[in-house]
Amino acid sequence: MSTSTQPPVGTWRNPLRAVGSWWDGVVDGYARQPLPVKALVVAVAIALAYALPLLRPPILTTNSIDFGGVMFRVAAFALIALGLNIVIGYAGLLDLGYVGFYAVGAYTTAVLTVYHGSWPFFLALPVAVVVTMISGVLLGAPTLRVRGDYLAIVTLGFGEIIRITVKNVGWLGSSAGIKDIPHPNNIGPDPVLPYDKGGLFAIPRLEWNGFTPSLDHDHATRFLIFGALDAVPYYWLILTALILVVIGDRLIKNSRVGRAWEATREDEDAAELMGVPTFKYKLMAFALGAAIGGLSGSFYASGQGGYISPDSFPLLLSMLFVAAVIVGGSGNRWGAIAGGAIVAYLPERFRDFADYRLLVFGLALTVLAVWRPEGLLPPRRARRAKQAEAEIEALEDGELEETTHG
Amino acid sequence: MHLDALFGSFDNFLSYTTGGLVFGAIYALVALGYTMVYGVLQLINFAHSEVFMFGTFGMAWTFYFLHGSEPVTWSLGRAAPMLLASLVVAMAVSAGIALLLERVAYRPLINKNAPKLIALISAIGASFALAEAMGLRDRFASWVGLDDDLANYVSPEKARDVYSNPVTIQPHNLFDVGGYSITDVDLVVVLAAILMMVALDQFVRRTRFGRGIRATAQDPESAALMGVNSTRVVQMTFLIGGLMAGVAATLYMMKIGSTRQNAGFILGVKAFTAAVMGGIGNLRGALLGGLILGVMENWGSAVFGPNWKDVTAFVLLVLILLVRPSGLLGEALGKARA
Numbered sequence: 033m034s035t036s037t038q039p040p041v042g043t044w045r046n047p048l049r050a051v052g053s054w055w056d057g058v059v060d061g062y063a064r065q066p067l068p069v070k071a072l073v074v075a076v077a078i079a080l081a082y083a084l085p086l087l088r089p090p091i092l093t094t095n096s097i098d099f100g101g102v103m104f105r106v107a108a109f110a111l112i113a114l115g116l117n118i119v120i121g122y123a124g125l126l127d128l129g130y131v132g133f134y135a136v137g138a139y140t141t142a143v144l145t146v147y148h149g150s151w152p153f154f155l156a157l158p159v160a161v162v163v164t165m166i167s168g169v170l171l172g173a174p175t176l177r178v179r180g181d182y183l184a185i186v187t188l189g190f191g192e193i194i195r196i197t198v199k200n201v202g203w204l205g206s207s208a209g210i211k212d213i214p215h216p217n218n219i220g221p222d223p224v225l226p227y228d229k230g231g232l233f234a235i236p237r238l239e240w241n242g243f244t245p246s247l248d249h250d251h252a253t254r255f256l257i258f259g260a261l262d263a264v265p266y267y268w269l270i271l272t273a274l275i276l277v278v279i280g281d282r283l284i285k286n287s288r289v290g291r292a293w294e295a296t297r298e299d300e301d302a303a304e305l306m307g308v309p310t311f312k313y314k315l316m317a318f319a320l321g322a323a324i325g326g327l328s329g330s331f332y333a334s335g336q337g338g339y340i341s342p343d344s345f346p347l348l349l350s351m352l353f354v355a356a357v358i359v360g361g362s363g364n365r366w367g368a369i370a371g372g373a374i375v376a377y378l379p380e381r382f383r384d385f386a387d388y389r390l391l392v393f394g395l396a397l398t399v400l401a402v403w404r405p406e407g408l409l410p411p412r413r414a415r416r417a418k419q420a421e422a423e424i425e426a427l428e429d430g431e432l433e434e435t436t437h438g
Numbered sequence: 439m440h441l442d443a444l445f446g447s448f449d450n451f452l453s454y455t456t457g458g459l460v461f462g463a464i465y466a467l468v469a470l471g472y473t474m475v476y477g478v479l480q481l482i483n484f485a486h487s488e489v490f491m492f493g494t495f496g497m498a499w500t501f502y503f504l505h506g507s508e509p510v511t512w513s514l515g516r517a518a519p520m521l522l523a524s525l526v527v528a529m530a531v532s533a534g535i536a537l538l539l540e541r542v543a544y545r546p547l548i549n550k551n552a553p554k555l556i557a558l559i560s561a562i563g564a565s566f567a568l569a570e571a572m573g574l575r576d577r578f579a580s581w582v583g584l585d586d587d588l589a590n591y592v593s594p595e596k597a598r599d600v601y602s603n604p605v606t607i608q609p610h611n612l613f614d615v616g617g618y619s620i621t622d623v624d625l626v627v628v629l630a631a632i633l634m635m636v637a638l639d640q641f642v643r644r645t646r647f648g649r650g651i652r653a654t655a656q657d658p659e660s661a662a663l664m665g666v667n668s669t670r671v672v673q674m675t676f677l678i679g680g681l682m683a684g685v686a687a688t689l690y691m692m693k694i695g696s697t698r699q700n701a702g703f704i705l706g707v708k709a710f711t712a713a714v715m716g717g718i719g720n721l722r723g724a725l726l727g728g729l730i731l732g733v734m735e736n737w738g739s740a741v742f743g744p745n746w747k748d749v750t751a752f753v754l755l756v757l758i759l760l761v762r763p764s765g766l767l768g769e770a771l772g773k774a775r776a
Binding site: 120126174175177178182184185186188189190192193196197199200347348351354355358359362387388390391393394395396397398399400401402405406407 | 484570752760
């Protein structure tokens with residue numbers, strides 16, 4: 033099908049496409065920079081990410097709901113999207129029950145720290161990750177032999193099974209859920225209320241009056257007190273985990289394992305013929321993805337609220353996770369992070385629309401999918417392929433014109 | 439475990455089985471929508487559950503329109519004329535939504551030759567939007583200032599709550615199988631479902647359109663070269679799925695009597711499970727999968743308790759896929775012979 037009848041990219045006739053190609057230009061511009069510049073950009077971005085809940089930039093900040101809490105949710109979603117990106121983006125396995133792993137991580141933490149034990153959070157965290165990884169292997173071992181689309185429904189079932197099980201098993205708190213999950217241990221002196229708020233030092237946050245900022249010492253964040261009032265320390269904790277996972281993700285993607293995933297995704301039979309044990313690598317992707325989901329779930333359980341129940345893990349959440357990965361650009365870790373952030377952030381930001389937010393979210397998802405089928409930040413490989421296709425098409429069109437003229 | 443509950447007496451066993459068959463028939467009809475779209479496009483039409491949900495509302499709206507809001511209890515015979523009218527409306531509403539879905543959420547992506555996964559996302563988005571639009575129908579009505587006139591249809595104070603048919607259809611026992619009385623409603627549900635399935639099966643096998651659908655399912659490119667209008671075939675597929683969902687919606691409302699804006703979701707998941715179980719893309723598989731799923735989950739709820747009904751359904755699915763990775767009857771919309 034030729035695209036030559038459509039208006040050229042970037043004209044006023046198609047503003048959406050113009051925005052899209054401008055954005056591609058920005059990404060390309062970044063990719064062309066030398067390494068030090070890139071490192072600088074990344075460092076600034078990380079610093080900004082840490083400072084964001086304290087800077088509270090106008091427009092971006094949510095008015096009706098605590099911004100720190102929203103940022104925690106955003107980071108938790110980004111972490112999940114990163115994990116799911118390994119499963120969907122790298123290994124090409126459609127997992128519609130990812131919320132199951134999120135729940136396993138959260139419940140393991142809750143059971144160990146309060147319900148059947150009194151472990152400190154930082155001890156329960158690695159155990160939760162390992163348990164989730166094992167659950168990933170247990171689910172994956174029988175089901176990964178099933179072909180792609182069937183895997184989707186099997187995992188969907190898994191997510192439901194986990195939710196129904198915790199709802200009906202008294203040992204796991206039934207439908208009432210588990211409350212009073214302890215927060216992570218404080219770093220620095222503990223608060224002695226009512227006067228000493230504890231912590232090593234306090235960081236004030238900005239207060240914006242229109243577009244003029246001022247320091248707000250009344251709502252200072254204590255470093256590093258995990259209390260019930262301030263969500264910012266939780267955000268920092270999960271953001272740190274996110275950065276560590278990104279580094280790990282980068283290492284593994286560029287390794288032999290990452291190449292094996294890519295080969296398996298593109299053509300499983302060919303990969304198998306070339307001696308790649310595809311099943312082993314698929315299982316590995318599944319388990320790794322599960323572990324990261326469990327990590328995020330563990331943070332969620334011991335988060336500010338300290339409460340989980342079966343209703344915290346509805347099947348719809350799985351759909352949101354998948355949407356996050358695909359919207360961001362399946363196969364690109366930055367895309368996944370951006371997608372996770374968007375999917376978590378938009379409904380919170382538009383809470384003012386209250387009843388309409390899910391409707392708007394649904395429409396936005398459809399519009400995004402139709403507008404940019406390859407996601408906001410497609411992996412470089414996909415973009416190169418698209419570029420090459422466009423070039424070939426341009427060449428063919430050129431030839432056609434020549435022959436008609438000549 | 440309460441094996442006694444199920445196997446203690448043959449009567450119990452029969453009654454759970456027949457009860458399951460009734461729901462299985464409804465699952466099967468909804469499963470057709472998934473299976474048809476998957477057979478032709480290899481896409482999971484996630485928003486099909488919303489097509490069904492709109493059908494249930496179409497059915498209830500017809501009763502409000504023809505009868506009014508006064509709650510009454512009628513026998514099946516007394517309600518039959520209105521049921522037929524509501525069947526037509528529900529089929530029209532569902533088919534309309536299905537066609538809208540195809541036009542807005544699928545066709546642009548198919549034209550762009552987009553990856554399969556993105557169509558799933560587009561469908562998930564459309565599913566959210568449709569369910570929410572139904573839940574917010576009171577707001578839309580008040581925007582255009584019709585909330586008073588349409589009060590019965592939008593039910594202002596509870597647009598998100600359960601929406602009941604004003605006419606309760608009182609089932610009458612026809613005969614007993616085991617301890618379970620087969621009612622006229624049950625019989626109509628199962629017979630109507632099977633009738634629709636047979637009609638569709640014959641349509642796909644014998645008509646010109648059916649041949650086009652099968653050709654496209656087998657090899658879209660060759661079919662297009664042979665003069666099959668693939669856009670029309672895709673449209674037709676969605677239309678058929680929508681019509682079947684409309685029938686399922688009417689039968690569901692006959693049996694249950696009420697619906698709500700998120701009624702489609704779980705039923706959709708079950709129906710999709712049924713489609714996969716029977717072999718997705720396979721029409722007869724959808725019927726078989728639906729009936730088996732309905733029966734098995736009823737057995738499961740007898741043995742393990744009603745809370746574990748859904749778990750039984752999914753565990754069963756996993757087990758079947760492990761033994762037969764492409765479903766009970768295999769996946770073959772394209773391979774069906776004329």
